[in-house]
Amino acid sequence: MLPIQTNHSEHKFTILCIDDETSNLKILSTLLRGDYQVIASKQASEGLAKAIETQPDLILLDVVMPEISGFELIVQLKNHPNLHNTPVIFITGLQSPADEAMGLKLGACDYIHKPFNASIVLARVKTHLEIVRQRRLLERYANIDTLTELPNRRKWDLDTAERIKVYKPHPELSFVGIIDIDHFKLYNDRYGHQKGDTVLRKVSNQIAQYLHAFGGHLYRCGGEEFFFFLPTTQETSIEKLLQGCLQAVRALALEHEDSPTAPIVTVSIGVATCSFANAAEVNSALNQADQLLYQVKHSTRNDYCC
C-alpha cells in the first residue's frame, strides 16, 4: 500500500522536473528542495525512465524539448500503469489558450506559463500534493476494515484481479479459503456485542499473523467471515498448516462458555485450490471452499476441510 505522507511527515514528497534547459532545472530545484525531494532530468526519455524508476508524487514538465515534446511524453506517462495517477503540471513558454487547453486535455492537472512566478509554482505544487495525500488516504480507508484493520472485501476483489492479471500458464496451485468463527451469535448473546468485537479483532489478527508467516493474506469479507489467500506450501503440507491455524486460535484461550463445541472460541475453515486463471475459476474455488466450510459446520466445527 502506498505510504500516506503529510506535511509533517519525515518522508518528503518527491517531485520530478523534466526540462531541456539546465537553468530552468536549477531554478526549480532551488525553489522546491527545501520542502521536497527533487529529481531533475534534462531529457524527455530519461525523464520517463526516472518516472518509472522513482514513482514521483508529482511531475513538472516542460513542453518544448528537442527529442520528445512534453505533450508526447504526458501520453506515455498517463498510459503507464504505475504513473497514470501521478499529477503532471506543465511549465512552458507556450502561452496560447489552444496549447493550454491541449495540455489540460492530455491529462495535466495544471498549466503554468514561463517565465514563472516562484510563489505561484510553490502554491500550485502544494495544492496538488495535498490532493495526492487526500487521495491516498481515501484509497487506504476504502480498502481496510475499520474494526479489525484487516484488508476488506473490496481489497480482496482488487488483489484477486491483480493475481489473475499476473497469471501465467502452468502456475503453481495456490489456495483460497474461508474462515468462520464458531457459535459467534451465542458469544454475543452471552458476553455482549462489545466483547464480541474484541474477539473478532483478536482472532482475526492472530490468524492474519499466522498466515503471514506462510506468505498468506487474510481479508474480512463478512461479519465474522474471513477469506484468505495462501501460496503453494513447499515445506509444510496444507493439512499441517491448517491444523496450526486452528491451534493458533485455540491458543488465545478466549472463554466461550456457551459454545457447544468447546469452552473457548474456535473457528472452522474450508479450503480449495486455485490457480487464479480467471474470475470464474476463483469464484468456483470460493464456492467449493464455502461448501467445505459448510461440511465442517455440520460435523464437529473447530476443524478444517480441504
Ligand code: GH3
Ligand atoms: P456458526 O458456528 O454456525 O458459524 O454459528 P454462528 O453463530 O457463528 O453463525 P451465524 O452466522 O448464525 O452468526 C454470526 C454472528 O456474527 C451473528 C452476528 O451477531 C455476529 N457478528 C457479525 N458481525 C459482527 C461484528 O462486527 N461484531 C460482533 N460483535 N458480532 C458480529
Ligand code: MG
Ligand atoms: Mg524546453
Ligand code: MG
Ligand atoms: Mg457466519
Ligand code: MG
Ligand atoms: Mg459463525
